[in-house]
Amino acid sequence: MQSISMLLRALTALLLSAPLCAQQVWYVNSGAPAGGNGLAWATAFDDLQAALQAPNVDDQIWVAAGKYFPSHEETPGSPRTATFNLPMGIKIYGGFDGSETSLSQRAELFHQTILSGDLGVTGDTSDNAYRVVLINRNPQNLSTLLDGFTVEHGNANGPTGLPERGAGIYVTLDLTSPSWGVNFDLKNCTLRKNLAIYGAAMTVDNIAIVRLTDCHFTGNSSVERGGALQVHSASARVYNCEFDRNWALKGGAIFLNSIAFDVSGVNPRVRFVNCLFHDNAADRGGAAFINGGQIVRGIGTFLNCTVANNTAISVGGGFFARTETQIPAILEIYNSIVWNNCAPLNPQLFGPGTTMTYTNIRGGWDGSTNFSADPGFVNEAQRDYHTRAGSRVHDAGDNGAMLPDLNDLDNDGNLFELVPLDMDGKPRFKDDKYSRNTGAGTGRPVDLGAYEF
Ligand SMILES: [Ca+2]
Ligand SMILES: [Ca+2]
Ligand SMILES: [Ca+2]
Known part of the structure; x- marks a missing residue:
């Protein structure tokens, strides 16, 4: 008993004196003097790379607006x-602006906090980071x-053997070491002006989530596949x-591909x-x-999406799904607006067998619940795809098709509720009193497309 109480006293003293597993915040500010220790804004690292070498699991890194290479x-x-x-x-x-304490x-200076691949000669992409x-x-x-963050000017231009995918962000499993897969969250980021052979802004490979x-x-x-995002x-x-x-x-924008006979x-x-x-x-x-x-x-599900004014040179101005092949693509589209896309063949969608x-x-x-009516965009020329009062798409969705809030859009920790918000962060389940409810399911009727009226 004596030894146990001594042990408890020692543990208590340890816990009180040194929070061993405390979460540490590391500070980065491109405007800070060199040689900082990263422990406060006043002594911030002037380089993000220094901060990436510092943290332990569960630490945070806070980065002030500026450009980082x-x-x-x-x-x-x-x-x-x-x-x-x-x-x-x-x-x-x-x-951050470099003064915050929480x-x-x-x-929210997200556009001004830039991770740039424009190494070497500024404006010359040939010497940029892959x-x-x-x-x-x-x-x-x-x-x-x-x-x-804004992530820009990566150039994964190969050739074969050198990086050719994921110029902005490349997420992959390290196949050289035992691993349980990669788990990555990207929020409030802009990925722009990246170049690659495949998936220029972002490529996700190899059982990552x-x-x-x-x-x-x-x-x-x-050059080849997925101007913005390739998922393989x-x-x-x-x-x-x-x-x-x-x-x-x-x-x-998107290229989806996968080995069809994976082990699971x-x-x-x-x-x-x-x-x-x-x-x-695209061409297709x-x-x-x-x-x-x-x-x-590939398997792609599109729920409450607005797909408009995209162009294909050959076929499938909005979507192209290779469903004629021995192992067909799976494409599912629910509660969406697919409008004014352009191509010589199948201007909105090529993909026999698509579930819509x-x-x-x-x-x-095909299908009695799909229709073709002017969605009444607020200002299509100015690319404002909200819809005007009286639009046929209001209250025309299937509440039964709604997916769980897996990304926790409302930050309440509940991933099992149905998607609670629209693209603007406004309530998704909302009744337009002046629209007939032409959708399905129970509860306040959702609209079609990315925005709820
Ligand atoms: Ca350059
Ligand atoms: Ca509604
Ligand atoms: Ca939630």
Whole structure:
């Protein structure tokens, strides 16, 4: 008994004196003097790379507005392999003005907190970083968050053997070490002007699981596949994101692909909820290309998405799903608006066998719940895809198709409730008193598309 009480006293003293596992915040400010220790704004690191070497699991890194360039070379002596290789199990927040004492005070200077791959000659992409951000380590199945940054000017242009995918952010499993998969959250980020052969803004590979929330992908381009996002044999939940002005040969914004006979028997599925796609362009699949083939297939679910004014040079101005192949793509579209996309063939969608319900698609589609009616966008020329009073899409959705709030849009810790908010962060379940309820399911009727009226 004596020894136990001594042990307890020793433990109590230890806990009171040294919070061993306390969460530490590390501070970064590009305007800080060199040589800081990162322990406060006043002594902030002047370089994000220094902070990435500091943290323990559960620590946070707070980054003030400014421009940050990667310096850690994955292949020493090869400047273009410089990247921000994120440690796992930490949270990295950008957008501070450098005075905040709590996260809730954050100034939200997300556009001014820039991770730039424009190394060497400014404005010359040929010497830029292959990948601005790399997530490839996860021996303990920890989750990492990147929140409140702009990621730009990566150039994963290969050739074969050199990085050719994920110029902005590349998420992959490190196949050289035992791992339980990578778990990554991206929030409040803009990915712009990245170049690659595949998935220029972001590529997710190899049984990674990512959640993208309130992100904007704009002006990225890939020579081959997925101007903005390529997901390959991995799962992604994409909520409240906008994709515009991205370009690729296949899938102007999105390319989904997977080995069809994975060991679990369940193909990784990619879900898009409350997302907006406009002004993307491709040869096939102006907004999205869902692949199928002899050994591969992509699986894409689009719920409450607005897909408008995308262009394909050949076929499928909005979507192209390879459903004619031996192993067909799986494409599901619910409660969405697919309107004024453009292509010589199948301007809205190519994909026989696509599952579609309660969707307003120009020219119509099989199924009694789909229709074709002017959605009444507020200002299509100015790319405002909210809808005007009296629009046929109000209260026309299927409440039974709503998905769980897996990305926790309302930050209440409840992932099992149905998606509670629209793309603007306003209530999703809302009755337009002046619209007839033409949808299905119980509760206040949801609208079609990314925005609730
Ligand atoms: Ca450059
Ligand atoms: Ca409604
Ligand atoms: Ca929630």
